[in-house]
Every structure is written in structure tokens, then in C-alpha cells.
Amino acid sequence: MTESVLVAYGTKNGSTAQIAEAIAAVLRKNGLTADARPAASAEAGVASYDAVVVGGALYAGRWHRDARRFVRRHRPQLAARPVWLFSSGPLDASASERDIPPVSDVRRVMGRLDIREHVTFGGCIEEGARGYMARLILRSGKGGDFRDFGAVEAWAERIGAELVGEQAAERGREGSREGSGEGKG
Numbered sequence: 702m703t704e705s706v707l708v709a710y711g712t713k714n715g716s717t718a719q720i721a722e723a724i725a726a727v728l729r730k731n732g733l734t735a736d737a738r739p740a741a742s743a744e745a746g747v748a749s750y751d752a753v754v755v756g757g758a759l760y761a762g763r764w765h766r767d768a769r770r771f772v773r774r775h776r777p778q779l780a781a782r783p784v785w786l787f788s789s790g791p792l793d794a795s796a797s798e799r800d801i802p803p804v805s806d807v808r809r810v811m812g813r814l815d816i817r818e819h820v821t822f823g824g825c826i827e828e829g830a831r832g833y834m835a836r837l838i839l840r841s842g843k844g845g846d847f848r849d850f851g852a853v854e855a856w857a858e859r860i861g862a863e864l865v866g867e868q869a870a871e872r873g874r875e876g877s878r879e880g881s882g883e884g885k886g
């Protein structure tokens with residue numbers, strides 16, 4: 702059976718949702734089933750998925766509340782699956798130039814769940830963004846789109862390769878068990 706991946710995201714202005722969609726699209730290209738869903742939506746249940754990617758926008762040094770709540774709510778199911786995390790935030794090229802360490806909310810998750818990897822991608826704030834601070838950032842000319850979709854897709858390719866590789870290895874083990882007659886009788 703094809704492995705299925707949930708890409709759950711917490712966003713305020715929509716740019717993290719687009720990163721999640723890009724990740725899901727790459728996973729599908731790799732032959733997996735993948736859904737990008739708002740972390741707050743009821744649909745974002747975990748039980749029917751084999752692996753989970755959770756992403757959240759960064760606001761004032763915090764991982765988006767929906768991403769935090771999602772992890773809290775689904776922790777037992779997440780603990781039983783491969784999990785990757787991402788953050789999106791920096792409004793400059795820094796995330797493309799170096800690894801940006803996880804914020805404390807994400808570090809806390811990493812202390813409680815054995816996740817595969819966390820990465821921080823550049824963020825985006827554009828005309829129409831909600832909130833006084835967002836408007837202030839835009840007015841001061843510090844807005845823009847700093848998301849590096851090449852980096853996002855490369856990361857998703859790695860996740861896809863890992864899952865597809867593990868799936869093939871599992872099938873190989875099942876095949877050799879059947880071949881040796883193990884489990885029969």
C-alpha cells in the first residue's frame with residue numbers, strides 16, 4: 702500500500718500553507734499520498750496517515766499556535782510515526798544562507814517527540830497581511846517573499862526518498878519472510 706503523509710500547518714497570512722502545499726506536491730511526485738491541511742481543522746487527524754510533517758509560521762519568537770496545539774493534541778499518534786517539523790519566518794535571506802535553529806516551542810516538541818528533522822524556511826509578508834505589526838513591517842519596506850521553494854522542494858524530496866526507501870525495505874523483509882515460509886502454518 703502507498704504510504705500516506707499528512708502535512709499539517711499553522712498559518713496566519715497563508716504563506717506557510719503554500720510551503721505545506723509545495724511539500725505535499727513533491728511527496729506525491731515521489732509516489733506517496735500526501736495531503737496539506739490546516740493544523741486546526743478537524744480533518745487533520747493523524748490516525749489514517751503513516752507519516753506527518755508539521756509546519757508553523759513564526760510570530761514574535763513563537764511557533765504558530767495551531768501547530769503547537771496540533772502536536773499537543775496528537776502526541777501519542779505522532780510518537781508512533783515518523784515526524785518532520787518546519788518553521789517559516791525570517792524576512793531576509795538568512796534561512797537560505799545558514800541553518801536557523803528551532804525556537805523554544807519547537808525545541809520543546811523535539812524534547813518530547815523523537816522527530817526526524819526540523820528546518821526553518823524563509824518567510825513572506827506581503828501587502829494585505831493582517832495585523833498592525835505586519836503593516837508596520839510593510840510600511841518600513843522590510844516585507845517581501847523570502848521563501849526559497851528550491852530549498853523547500855529539496856527537503857521534501859529527502860523526506861520522500863526516506864519514506865519510499867523504508868517502504869521498499871519493509872516490502873523486501875515481508876517478501877523474504879513469505880519466501881522462507883515464516884508465519885505460515
Ligand SMILES: Cc1cc2nc3c(=O)[nH]c(=O)nc-3n(C[C@H](O)[C@H](O)[C@H](O)COP(=O)(O)O)c2cc1C
Pocket residue numbers: 711712713714715716717718758759760761762763789790791792823824825826832834835838
Ligand atoms: C508581527 C510579526 C511578527 C513576526 N515575528 C517573527 C519572528 O519572531 N521570527 C521570524 O522568523 N519571523 C517572524 N515574522 C515573519 C513571519 O513569520 C513570516 O511573515 C511568515 O512567513 C508568516 O507566515 P504566514 O503567512 O503563514 O502567517 C513575523 C511577522 C510578523 C508580521
